[in-house]
Amino acid sequence: MRRILVTSALPNANGAMHLGHLFEHIQTDIWVRFQRMMGNECHYVCADDAHGTATMLAAERAGTTAEAMIESFRREHAEDFRRFLVGHDNYHSTHSAENEHFTAAIYERLAADGRTFTAEVEQLYDAERKLFLADRFVKGTCPRCGEEDQYGDNCQECGATYDATELGEPRSLLSAATPELRSSDHYFFDLAQFSDFLKDWTASDAVQPEVANKLAEWLTGGLKAWDISRDGPYFGFTIPGAGDKYFYVWMDAPIGYMASFKNLCERTEGLDFDDFWAADSEAEVHHFIGKDIINFHCLFWPAVLRGSGYRTPTKVHTHGFITVDGVQMSKSRGTFINAGTYLEHLDPEYLRYYYATKLAANTDDVDISLDDFVQRVNSDLVGKVVNIASRCAGFIHRGFDGVLSASVHDEALWDAVAQARHRLAELYERGDFGRAVREITALADRANQYIAEYEPWKHVNDPDRRDEVQGVCSLGINVFRALVVYLKPILPAMAAKAEAFLRVEPLAWEDAGTPLAGHEIGRFKPLFTRIDRKDVDKVVAATKAEAVAEADDEAEDDGAVISIDDFGKIDLRVAKVLDASFVDGADKLIELRLDLGGTQRTVFAGVREAYDPHALVGRLVVLVANLAPRKMRFGTSEGMVLAAGPGGEDIFLVSPDAGAEPGMQVT
RNA sequence: GGCUGCGUAGCUCAGUCGGUUAGAGCACAGCAUUCAUAAUGCUGGAGUCGUUGGUUCGAGUCCAACCGCAGCUACCA
Numbered sequence: 001m002r003r004i005l006v007t008s009a010l011p012n013a014n015g016a017m018h019l020g021h022l023f024e025h026i027q028t029d030i031w032v033r034f035q036r037m038m039g040n041e042c043h044y045v046c047a048d049d050a051h052g053t054a055t056m057l058a059a060e061r062a063g064t065t066a067e068a069m070i071e072s073f074r075r076e077h078a079e080d081f082r083r084f085l086v087g088h089d090n091y092h093s094t095h096s097a098e099n100e101h102f103t104a105a106i107y108e109r110l111a112a113d114g115r116t117f118t119a120e121v122e123q124l125y126d127a128e129r130k131l132f133l134a135d136r137f138v139k140g141t142c143p144r145c146g147e148e149d150q151y152g153d154n155c156q157e158c159g160a161t162y163d164a165t166e167l168g169e170p171r172s173l174l175s176a177a178t179p180e181l182r183s184s185d186h187y188f189f190d191l192a193q194f195s196d197f198l199k200d201w202t203a204s205d206a207v208q209p210e211v212a213n214k215l216a217e218w219l220t221g222g223l224k225a226w227d228i229s230r231d232g233p234y235f236g237f238t239i240p241g242a243g244d245k246y247f248y249v250w251m252d253a254p255i256g257y258m259a260s261f262k263n264l265c266e267r268t269e270g271l272d273f274d275d276f277w278a279a280d281s282e283a284e285v286h287h288f289i290g291k292d293i294i295n296f297h298c299l300f301w302p303a304v305l306r307g308s309g310y311r312t313p314t315k316v317h318t319h320g321f322i323t324v325d326g327v328q329m330s331k332s333r334g335t336f337i338n339a340g341t342y343l344e345h346l347d348p349e350y351l352r353y354y355y356a357t358k359l360a361a362n363t364d365d366v367d368i369s370l371d372d373f374v375q376r377v378n379s380d381l382v383g384k385v386v387n388i389a390s391r392c393a394g395f396i397h398r399g400f401d402g403v404l405s406a407s408v409h410d411e412a413l414w415d416a417v418a419q420a421r422h423r424l425a426e427l428y429e430r431g432d433f434g435r436a437v438r439e440i441t442a443l444a445d446r447a448n449q450y451i452a453e454y455e456p457w458k459h460v461n462d463p464d465r466r467d468e469v470q471g472v473c474s475l476g477i478n479v480f481r482a483l484v485v486y487l488k489p490i491l492p493a494m495a496a497k498a499e500a501f502l503r504v505e506p507l508a509w510e511d512a513g514t515p516l517a518g519h520e521i522g523r524f525k526p527l528f529t530r531i532d533r534k535d536v537d538k539v540v541a542a543t544k545a546e547a548v549a550e551a552d553d554e555a556e557d558d559g560a561v562i563s564i565d566d567f568g569k570i571d572l573r574v575a576k577v578l579d580a581s582f583v584d585g586a587d588k589l590i591e592l593r594l595d596l597g598g599t600q601r602t603v604f605a606g607v608r609e610a611y612d613p614h615a616l617v618g619r620l621v622v623l624v625a626n627l628a629p630r631k632m633r634f635g636t637s638e639g640m641v642l643a644a645g646p647g648g649e650d651i652f653l654v655s656p657d658a659g660a661e662p663g664m665q666v667t
Numbered sequence: 668g669g670c671u672g673c674g675u676a677g678c679u680c681a682g683u684c685g686g687u688u689a690g691a692g693c694a695c696a697g698c699a700u701u702c703a704u705a706a707u708g709c710u711g712g713a714g715u716c717g718u719u720g721g722u723u724c725g726a727g728u729c730c731a732a733c734c735g736c737a738g739c740u741a742c743c744a
Binding site (some may be wrong): 456527 | 669673679680693694699700704707709734736737738739740741
């Protein structure tokens with residue numbers, strides 16, 4: 001018996017589960033259920049990936065704490081997966097005591113063995129929000145092609161990749177402040193020390209051939225050290241002995257696999273962590289991932305495990321991406337379908353089956369054609385497989401008291417069906433579910449042909465042919481039962497209903513090798529209902545509606561409507577102009593020296609065409625006092641003076657009524 | 668830009684080591700059937716295998732270039 005630990009990639013704890021997540025978890029779950037039917041010991045764990053700046057900011061935006069938000073998402077995700085019959089043994093969180101323990105322990109081991117080092121890194125820093133900006137939180141002008149409004153890592157327009165520090169006119173997406181360049185010490189994992197190990201490991205059958213090709217490219221190019229730290233504030237685990245430094249989310253995320261399993265071990269009798277994770281473990285560890293995170297799982301993760309004295313993964317199963325009707329999932333098209341939205345209208349097993357028909361052991365992208373989805377499920381499952389039981393059961397009940405014949409009517413047919421279990425097991429084992437399904441439905445075709453050939457409905461009243469009718473329909477039922485075995489990893493709920501109909505114990509893989517004989521079955525009830533295309537349309541319509549609602553929310557976030565709290569963030573002050581002068585070389589600017597009732601500010605105002613500096617001295621104006629300082633060609637402007645009007649000569653400064661004093665807050 | 672993968676019937680996809688006339692399911696058309704959830708069976712039409720060139724007795728398959736799609740980019744600037 002094999003001992004196997006299986007994982008799916010950890011979903012982010014900041015959004016709902018959608019068709020893409022389900023693709024991976026359903027794929028994994030099918031493999032896990034197959035292993036269990038084979039009699040192997042198989043544990044399946046997952047967790048939410050809770051850490052990172054994105055989580056921190058999402059919680060802030062939602063007006064809650066990160067801890068509360070991730071726990072709410074964790075429950076929601078676990079429930080979504082459960083309803084899709086994905087049988088995780090544990091659905092944990094990377095924000096857990098176990099994970100903190102393992103992350104620290106692994107890091108300390110790596111550090112003690114000289115696998116890590118520190119180096120100074122220059123990064124863009126948002127002084128207003130007081131945090132370093134990840135690439136996705138800064139936009140600016142592409143250093144190569146000059147396209148505006150590009151993110152900090154690459155240009156959508158020309159495809160250039162660069163550091164955020166190279167952007168022209170960078171701005172923070174968090175505060176609109178101009179980020180400044182700051183340096184700080186970062187901790188690095190020295191991946192290059194593991195080059196030889198990784199060359200061997202990736203050339204083994206631990207990864208698929210096309211993945212090995214991709215990895216070979218990276219390996220021959222030389223491995224760079226991996227930045228595993230982030231400066232606070234950050235939602236994550238602090239690095240032991242490193243002050244306000246946190247582990248980068250990708251450091252503790254894969255360790256979350258171990259943590260989730262540890263958590264499972266602690267509440268499961270006889271399940272021992274070291275049996276699976278010790279360097280000399282003879283158990284297997286399988287990771288299922290998408291091709292976007294190959295580098296983390298096939299370079300970084302094996303190296304970290306190797307360096308910290310644990311076993312390395314047996315196999316990383318990489319899959320491609322999902323498209324719907326030929327294009328990427330899109331909210332406006334209604335194809336960015338969330339798990340919850342799907343479940344309001346459709347049976348989870350429809351999707352499980354359709355995904356299975358499309359899955360192979362490669363990294364090709366998989367297209368979900370909604371028409372094909374409806375047709376495949378209806379014709380394969382209802383029209384072919386379930387139909388076999390449906391058309392045979394009536395005869396068995398009406399003519400033979402529900403009892404199957406004692407012998408097999410057509411040995412050749414039964415043999416073909418029973419022997420298929422060996423080939424199908426191979427296909428399941430290597431993840432070739434689509435091919436397995438094709439071969440299973442081909443067997444269903446043979447059964448339907450066989451029944452049509454003997455036409456039991458013509459002979460059921462002929463006393464001389466009673467045995468033949470019973471034999472044909474009994475074999476039909478037995479073929480059906482074998483097909484249920486073969487489909488059970490994909491369709492566990494349908495299999496359970498079929499087991500009740502057949503009056504048998506839960507089916508294991510080897511049961512497909514032995515027919516039921518002289519066995520009494522129950523009354524047939526529909527095991528599966530057809531998909532109504534209208535229900536698919538409802539899912540699409542509901543998804544579109546969600547997209548519109550979200551767009552409205554975002555409009556609010558963008559400032560179309562602000563709350564009183566938002567307004568409170570703006571510090572407006574009455575200020576008195578102490579001095580005003582033209583700025584040499586500037587067409588529009590006047591430099592103002594302002595008194596805020598004790599402190600003074602220098603502010604540049606674009607009012608030169610409308611005001612004479614001498615006329616401004618001594619008057620009161622309203623200043624945005626907490627606006628981020630802006631470096632300009634002529635100096636730094638420390639605020640903004642409020643004025644109305646379209647510009648040019650038509651600019652009108654806002655001033656308070658008599659009685660206001662410099663420094664007063666405007667509310 | 669570089670790299671990885673993909674491109675086969677209206678749709679979704681097989682096609683092993685280069686080998687006979689390129690296959691399946693769905694959809695479509697005709698016939699049969701009426702046990703079965705309008706399910707099933709039989710027959711049929713449907714293809715420039717992305718393009719061009721090359722290797723070969725023979726190419727969907729191998730090689731090169733190009734086009735298109737998807738993705739990666741921890742290669743440099």
